[in-house]
Amino acid sequence: MEEFITAHKSELLSSLITFVLVLILKFGFTKAVRKVGKLGDFNQVRTNLIIKYISIALTMTSLAVLTLIWGVNFKDLGVLISSVFAVIGIAFFAQWSILSNVTAGVIIFFSYPFKIGNTIRIFDKEINDTPEPVKDIFVIEDIRAFHLHLRRNNGEMVTYPNSLILQKGVALISSFDDNSIDDNLQAEDATD
Structure with missing residues (x-):
């Protein structure tokens, strides 16, 4: 275990910084959305839905950053990501109205x-x-x-x-x- 820590000291430190930064951003965005919801007298369910969307976006962004930090082989990762995006692209094309309605829901909020x-x-x-x-x-x-x-x-x-x-x-x-x-x-x- 000590060998792993010493060999990957910079990656571990960068990962820790990423997690802390994501937590700070999540807290900040959550507080801002709750304030907008309170000032606009919006329904609490709508406010929680927007917070969920922000959490998902932050999670996906942090996964991308962690992938860069740990130096995953991009050739192998590229094949995986292109396959996943192909399936997601077909699903979104088939269900484009769902995505547009969710986006419109955020704009309406x-x-x-x-x-x-x-x-x-x-x-x-x-x-x-x-x-x-x-x-x-x-x-x-x-x-x-x-x-x-x-x-x-x-x-x-x-x-x-x-x-x-x-x-x-x-x-x-x-x-x-x-x-x-x-x-x-x-x-x-x-x-x-």
């Missing part, structure tokens, strides 16, 4: 002006297929990693993908609850 409980209008003809006069008004019930749960003013629950919420026009009407949607719409109609 950090930069969108609406949150759970807000009333929104989505300018999408595919979702507006009900015969009601104001059919494109929804209350945001929940924001998940892949989709939003929206409730129409007739009580119907709609699941809407995160990637579409970034692509379609969305108007923030108010932060009223379910019962005041009709009152808010009548007030809008009166001003028009």
